Each structure stands twice: as structure tokens, then as C-alpha cells.
Amino acid sequence: MSRLTVVGAGYVGLVTVACMAELGHHIVAMDVDADKVELLRKGGVPIHEPGLTDLIAKHRERIEFTTDHAHAYRSGEFIFLCVDTPPTASGDADLSRIWQAIDNLPPDEVEHVIVTKSTVPVGTGALVKAELDQRGYRHITYASNPEFLREGTAIADFMHADRVVVGADDPAVAASVAALYQGIDSPVLTTDVASAEMIKYASNAFLATKISFINEIANVCEATGADVTVVAKGMGMDRRIGPHFLQAGIGYGGSCFPKDVSALKQLAGNSGYHFQLLNAVIEVNELQKRRVIGKLKRHLGEELRGKRISLLGLAFKPNTDDIRQASSIILASRLLAEGAHVVGFDPVATPNMRALLPAVTYAASAMEALEEADACVLVTEWSEFLELDWASVKKTMAQPIVIDGRNALDGPALAQLGFIYEGIGTRSVG
């Protein structure tokens, strides 16, 4: 078993800590956020991710949390970089935290492999290696090991990954990183560093493209009378297409797709290539987040001022508290700009949203959010919303209007209860 250092205790870092400990490794996890480290030391976990708290607790004796980077770096044979790489104003990836981590490497002659899990533009590994060589750090080798987990199912995704990608120029380094994953039943693809970096961007950009494509089909379905849920089913039965990522809705969000699509577009542009398709993918997604406003106006009239609109779900997807780039942010902001009274509820993401958008009223439960509402928008398909007692909801709302931004509710059943129901790319009923 190996000694690993994990730099950055966020969504990817903590899942890596827990799952690598499950595989038997000893971990020192380091973060610059002292409050986060303090909480982790006390047994708390700063994010909502199913199963994570228990898995960290199970292996607590093999995991150390620290803010001391010199100690952390000296401890690990492998140093996993899991720091955030957020978008800059230009849409490029901000690599300042990666460089901060590299700058903090102690000048000891201890052998390490730096393993980058953060999503970084193609060419970053080569730059890091050149910097290490220039500093004379020949004892430090480098591998790219992009992460594909999804928030909400991150532990299962890590332990049963579709593939583990390891990019390294030295086959022995690639083999040593691949060996860390022994115990999970996933195929390992070893590549050069640049290709590993591109696999991550290309995968996310392709999935985002699939989502924007089906959303455009949904919009055409609305104009022509077809039903996108049936269309997607029929398309997905074709094995060349597959059924995944064909759920029409109010656009993708989260900490990865928007920033990675934009970073790939910038990367192409910086390299002299105009990636036209990605421009459309981004634009379609931005417009899709706003389409709900038009639907609300169709039912409530052009004047949304003073209307009470209830948003069910604020996280960018169910089972996470992450609101980065969530569709709820654009939707709530647009509604506030129209003068509507926005009441939001999310099972776990409310505190994050409250800090970002204090002008929204936050309810303590879904039923409270729905009281006297003129319309309700399902923004995030948490299961508790699907299981609501909709007959009681009908009684509590001022007007029985439901816009289903995820096509997750049973429209005909709601119509039978007396609701006016409208999904995305489906026929409205009621």
C-alpha cells in the first residue's frame, strides 16, 4: 500500500481521500482552508455527497488532515493535485492554484510522482514538467489522471469508473499510478500526458453537446407538436446513439460542464482553431435556462411583477449541495429582475444559495415554498419533490401551474388533479 498526499479537500479531493483509503492507502490530505481542515479533523465533512462521511469515518486512522503543506508533501510518494481550476473572465481555466501547489513543493530530494486530477488545459502537464526540470527537481515525475466522477454518485463513480485514464511520458510512472487503483474493476487506459488531458475536456464537451442537442430538439418539438421524451427514447434505442444524456431540460450547470466547455473553446482559440460547435452548445444552454420565463408568462400573463413563483430545487443536480453555475441562479435572477416574488427550497443547497442570492425568500420545506404560489418550477429533480402529495400542493397553491424543468413529474397525473402542467419539449396538459 502506498502513501498518498491529496492537495485540495473539495469534492474531488475528499472523494479521492475516501476511496483511496478504501483501497488500503494511507493519505495525508492538505487544504489551504483552515476552517475546512478543522471541521474534517473533528469528523465533519464540508460538502454533501452521499456515503462520503461514513467512508471517511471508516478509514479515519489512515487519513490525516492538515494545512501544513511542507509536511503533506513530504509524506506522500504520490501527490494528487485536486485543487479547483475555475474559469477566468476570459473563459480560460485559472491555473493559479495548480502553480501555488507546485511552488509549495519542498526542495528535498525525496522522490514523488505528481498526479494531476484537477481538470487542466492540454499542455499544462508539459509546462509543469518543464518548470520542475528548470528547478532541477529531477526526483519528481509527473502523471495526468483526470477525474470523471459525478457529484451525487461520486463514490460509486470512483470505485466503478468506466475507465481510469493515466497519462505519463514514462511507462513505469504510468504503471505505478495505475497500480494505486488495484482493487477496483475498471479498465485502465494509459496514454501520453496531453492526450489524457484532452480526454477529460473532450468527454465533458461531448456530453454537454448531447444535452444542448436534445434541448434544441425539445424546443422544435414544442413548436411542432412532437414529444421530446418519446423522441429521446426512440433515439436512445439506437446503439450508435445510446440513451444517456438525452433528457431535455432547463440546461446544464455545475462546476464542470460550463467551465470545461468554455475552457476547451478558449484552448482551441488560443491554439488558432475556431471551435464553432462549442459556441452553439454554450449559447443554446444559456438560452435554455431562460426559456422558463416565457412559459411562465404564457400562463400568468406578461406581467410577472408581484407574482409568487416557487422554485423547487436550487442545486445544479439532485444529491449535492453544489450550486456552481446552477440553472436556478439564472432563473431566480431573471424572475427577481421581472419583479416576481421568488420563494426557493432545496433539501441541502439552501445555505449556499442564500449566501449568493439573499433577495430570494427561502422556505424550510417544499410545502412551505408552495404556499400561495402562483406557479411552481421544478428546477432540480430531487426525489422528495417527485414524491410530494400533489393533491395537497394543489390546495396550498394560489394557482395550480407547474412548469417541470426536468420532465421528471407525471404530467397526466398532475393534470388529473387539476394542475396546468408544462414540461420541456412536451405537450402541456391540464
Ligand SMILES: NC(=O)c1ccc[n+]([C@@H]2O[C@H](COP(=O)([O-])OP(=O)(O)OC[C@H]3O[C@@H](n4cnc5c(N)ncnc54)[C@H](O)[C@@H]3O)[C@@H](O)[C@H]2O)c1
Ligand atoms: N466537482 C466535480 O464534480 C469534478 C469532477 C471531475 C473533475 N473535477 C475537477 O477537479 C478539480 C477540483 O474540483 P472540485 O469540485 O473538487 O473543487 P472544490 O472547489 O470543491 O475544491 C478545491 C479545494 O482545493 C483547495 N485549494 C485551493 N488551492 C489550494 C492549494 N494551493 N493547496 C491546497 N488546497 C487548495 C480549496 O480550498 C478547495 O477546498 C477541478 O479542476 C474540477 O474541474 C471536478
